[in-house]
Amino acid sequence: MLEVNDLHVHLETPAGLVKAVDGVSFRLEAGQTIGIVGESGSGKSVLAHSLTKLNPEPPATYPKGEILFQGENILTMNKRRLRSMRGNEIAMIFQDPMSSLNPVFKIGKQLIEAIQTHQKLSKKEAQQKAIELLTDVGIPDPERRMQSYPHQFSGGMRQRVLIAIALAARPKLLIADEPTTALDVTIQAQIIELLKSIQQKYGTAIIMITHDLGVVANLADRILVMYAGKIVESASTADIFYKTAMPYTWSLLRSIPRLDAGASERLLHIEGQPPNLIDPPQGCNFHPRCPFARDACLQENPPLGERGPGHLAACVLSQPEFEKEKKGVLLS
């Protein structure tokens, strides 16, 4: 359904050209859920916004690549077609529910706007639909809540409203850009449950952008790990967790606190800072922070290589070599 081929997104900043997305390719089938995981500055948000061409231009430019949605290239769509697709076929929800709703309009009005943008419905029908949507996302007393303003809702409730807005036209694809980052943990779990139930109920494909592997662990079919604007590992969720093939993914996993970890096992953190994308390091982008770095890593940025069925990783180490190295690091 969605096919991203060799996508490059550049940001022209006063400090220089930032290659925020640097040759990303992936596919998404209808009804599938993929998680895109990476640190702040890895380019995952820019990638997410590219999928509906929502990055402000300037600074963003799309010098290379294509985003095929049902065979149509989003990057070359005219404005009209782009608008008719946004919210209708591909919808988005964003990181900060506190600021993503217009503070001066009632919830009902914002929801009805989403409905009427793509559906020819009378005000009354749209109102009815809006109430249904609010019920659907678990807002109690929706008729009354339609008359409320955003500031009268909690963060979790606002995110539910934003999900209702996104679902207004029953999109085929929902892009969620860190939808739980600004919420506390119990609310996070509720929102993830809600997304899961939506997916089961309507068969909506979901792209979940997050910095938290835990968030996508029981939601995504596949996980893409992004680092410095590139995909460095791509595999089924199980393979990402159990057959990790890229040192960066492994470091990320090791930095999640786990209840079943042995008492002697230390929580790892990734040394250093994410690379400067204006002037990325020579060779592999991750080598300055990689516990397994060797001379070969300085020479070239390794391309994604096959590690198993549907499992790609970008590392000079082969899977057996990497397994051996991991043991070495854990012992030391």
Added chain:
Amino acid sequence: MLGYTIRRCLSVIPVMFVVSIIVFLLVHLTPGNPAHIILGEDASPEAVAQLEEQLGLNDPWYIQFFDWLKQVVTGDLGTSVFSAQPVTELIFSNFGPTFSLMILSLLFILVISIPLAILIVSLRKTILDPLFTSASLLGVSVPEFWLAILLVLGLGVSIPIFPVAGYMPIAEGFGSWLYHLLLPAFVLAILEIGIIARMLRDSMLDSVNQDYTKTARAKGVRERDVLMKHVFANALIPTTTVLGATVAGLLGGTVIIETLFTIPGIGQLLIDSIHRRDYPVIQGVVLFIAAIYVLVNLIVDLLYAFLDPRIRYDE
């Protein structure tokens, strides 16, 4: 909303009380004996004594103040020393032209600055934006009296499209009323157009990349509606505050414009009364202007609560 409105209206009372003290003291802070100043240096002691009695200047100042305040509250602002007419009557007969001038100016301001700001914001990536910024700075910097004279010379004398001066009451025909007021109202408006358009542009640019506009764009809302509905509604909040100050400022501007265009308004009345040292009229006019100021700010505050739902309930 009702509670807010009532609270806000009640808060006008102490403000007006303080204003009235200041206006009252105006006479008493002026060095010398007001009766003397009013009557001039050659006045006879009897005449001075009589006027002192008439103005109640022999009582202690607080007695004088409360006597005066009592009158003011009942709508009696005293009598003009010069024309022996009641001050309220003078103010009301002169307010028509001033009010006409202000309303027409305000209309100019709104009709020009709002579309201008929206246009600039929608063309923000072009050369027009920096051009506008300079132009608005120019508009703000040009002295009103200079522009007024220039326009009178250009459009009144060289190419006589508009009358050079004068005023026609609206009762004598809307056309001639408008015809006489267009030029002065435009001069009065030009400075404020610069300020309001600039303010609105800045506020709109500020919210043009806010998260909620991203939500609107992601819905598939067209860019025009994102600007005109979402961005505009939010940018109106700070702009309204400035607009309130602007309307109040127009009243000050009319003093100059009325003099230049010989419009018989409140400003003219004030200037004339200052020349004649007609203290009751000066007090009355200043109090009246202050009251309008306070009233306009009250309206702005109420409007503000209407525009920004967060203000209504968050108290």
